[in-house]
Amino acid sequence: MSENEKSIGEFGSKRLGAFNWSGFRTLYEKEVRRYMKVFGQTVGAPVVTTLMFMMIFTLALGGTGRYIGEIPYSVFLAPGLIIMSVLQNSFANTSSSIIGSKMQGNIVDILLAPLGAKEIALGYALGGMTRGLMVGIFVMFAMSFMTEVNFTNPWAILYFSISGSMMLSLLGIMTGVWGQRFDQTSAINNFVIMPLSFLSGTFYSIERLSGVWYQVSQLNPFFYLIDGFRYGFTGISEADPIIGVIYILILNILLWLACYRMFKSGYKLRA
Numbered sequence: 001m002s003e004n005e006k007s008i009g010e011f012g013s014k015r016l017g018a019f020n021w022s023g024f025r026t027l028y029e030k031e032v033r034r035y036m037k038v039f040g041q042t043v044g045a046p047v048v049t050t051l052m053f054m055m056i057f058t059l060a061l062g063g064t065g066r067y068i069g070e071i072p073y074s075v076f077l078a079p080g081l082i083i084m085s086v087l088q089n090s091f092a093n094t095s096s097s098i099i100g101s102k103m104q105g106n107i108v109d110i111l112l113a114p115l116g117a118k119e120i121a122l123g124y125a126l127g128g129m130t131r132g133l134m135v136g137i138f139v140m141f142a143m144s145f146m147t148e149v150n151f152t153n154p155w156a157i158l159y160f161s162i163s164g165s166m167m168l169s170l171l172g173i174m175t176g177v178w179g180q181r182f183d184q185t186s187a188i189n190n191f192v193i194m195p196l197s198f199l200s201g202t203f204y205s206i207e208r209l210s211g212v213w214y215q216v217s218q219l220n221p222f223f224y225l226i227d228g229f230r231y232g233f234t235g236i237s238e239a240d241p242i243i244g245v246i247y248i249l250i251l252n253i254l255l256w257l258a259c260y261r262m263f264k265s266g267y268k269l270r271a
Contacts, residue, residue: 019116019118019119020114020115020116020119023113023114023115023119024115024119024122024123027110027113027115027119027120027123027124027127028122028123028126028127028130030123030127031093031097031123031124031126031127031128031130032127032130032131034097034127035093035127035131042089042093042131043089043131043134043135043138046085046088046089046135046139047085047135047138047139047142049085050081050082050084050085050139051139051142051143051146053081054074054077054078054081054143054146054147055146057073057077057203058073058074058077058146058147068204068205069205069236070236071234071236072147072148074146074147074148075147075148075233075234076205076230076234077147077202077203078140078143078146078147078149078233079226079229079230079232079233079234080201080202080203080226080229080230081139081143081202082136082139082140082143082229083136083160083161083164083225083226083229083230084197084202084226085132085135085136085139086132086133086135086136086161086164086165086168087132087164087165087167087168087193087197087222087225088132088168088189088193088194088197089128089131089132089135090128090129090131090132090133090164090165090166090168090169090172091128091132091168091169091171091172091175091189091193092131092172092189093127093128093131093132093169093172094124094125094127094128094169094170094172094173094175094176095171095172095173095175095176095179095185095188095189096172096176096182096185097124097127097128097176098124098172098173098176098177099175099176099179099180099181099182099184099185100182102176102179102180102269103180103181103182107269111266111269117260117261117263117264118260120263121170121173121256121259121260121263124169124173125166125169125170125173125256125259126169127169128165128168128169128172128173129162129165129166129169132164132165132168132169133161133162133165136161136165149233150233150234151232151233152231152232152233152234152235153231153232153233153235154232155232156228156229156231156232156241157229157232157233158232159228159245160224160225160228160229160232160244160248161229163225163245163248163249163252164225164229164248166252167221167225167248167251167252167255168193170252170255170256170258170259171193171255172185173259173262174255174258174259174262175188177259177262177263177267177268177269178267178268180268196220196221196222197222197226199217199220200217200220200222200223200225200226201217201223201226201227201238202226205238206223206238207238218239221247221248221251223239224239224243224244224247224248225244225248227239227241227244228241228244228245228248
């Protein structure tokens with residue numbers, strides 16, 4: 001077998017150095033430009049939807065006079081809605097990008113490029129993170145006109161927003177690689193992502209739960225993301241933020257290894 005045949009015989013083996021920075025940057029820029037071309041749909045619409053949640057819960061349900069402990073309900077609710085928008089849009093970007101490329105047949109352009117599994121996984125993941133964080137920044141800015149927004153623990157805001165967007169971007173990659181149609185990715189979003197984010201303390205304190213439901217909430221990674229992110233704004237948390245830091249870090253490492261393995265092996269990517 002010739003050297004050229006060997007170079008293309010195994011998926012992900014074509015490399016330009018230890019890490020193809022140029023190829024990685026190109027893939028990342030492609031992902032960002034893809035959703036920026038439809039900015040109103042990919043960024044504007046999620047911001048409006050999140051603000052509607054805020055208005056409904058703080059106005060229509062009389063939330064302006066409610067408190068969670070010593071915190072006004074609007075101050076409690078805002079961080080949960082911000083991080084929820086970050087998580088959902090990070091997942092949506094990577095899952096829709098990959099499944100769309102597979103259905104259109106242009107995923108081959110990525111597979112035949114001199115990119116290894118690390119460059120592909122990281123390029124897609126950072127593209128999803130950028131969209132999620134961008135939506136979160138716009139939502140936070142808009143929320144500041146509706147309620148009090150304090151940066152009590154900036155490290156927690158940065159860590160849980162970045163690690164959370166990474167986690168959902170990686171989950172989106174896995175969903176996109178696994179799925180064959182958009183309805184499969186929608187099913188994961190509707191029956192897994194949405195329930196986990198809604199039932200993890202976004203709109204209420206999990207201390208209201210009792211028995212087995214409270215224990216189950218302690219295993220939900222979305223709870224630690226939302227609780228840790230809220231701690232960054234309010235200085236109050238329902239769980240030890242350090243536990244959340246460690247838990248999310250371990251999950252991200254495992255998810256990264258899974259995504260790397262998928263691209264390295266060509267799982268459901270080879271014709």
